[in-house]
Amino acid sequence: MNLYDFNKLDLNERMETVNQLGTFLDNYVTKDVRINCYAINKFFVEVHYDAEHNTITDVTAFKYGHNLDKYSKI
Known part of the structure; x- marks a missing residue:
């Protein structure tokens, strides 16, 4: 999956993709x-x-x- 393909998905498909392929960062x-990243x-x-x-x-x-700036702890 690349960014272009992800952006073509509807909201439910995006969330399903995050649940299956996403790695939680912060x-x-x-x-x-x-907001979760x-x-x-x-x-x-x-x-x-x-x-x-x-x-x-x-x-x-x-x-x-x-x-990404909001996730830095500076």
Whole structure:
């Protein structure tokens, strides 16, 4: 699976792919935001949660960049 193929999937298929192929790396939690970060092959996936409704709101993929900054403990 590559990033292009992953981005063509719908939300449920993306989540299934994360469950089957993803390696959990870290999470980012604030008062309003809950995000888990996973690695699949050579890209990263963020799973966004709505804690109030206990639902997944978004699953986004990327290769690098500012999306990774929130996981550094500086």
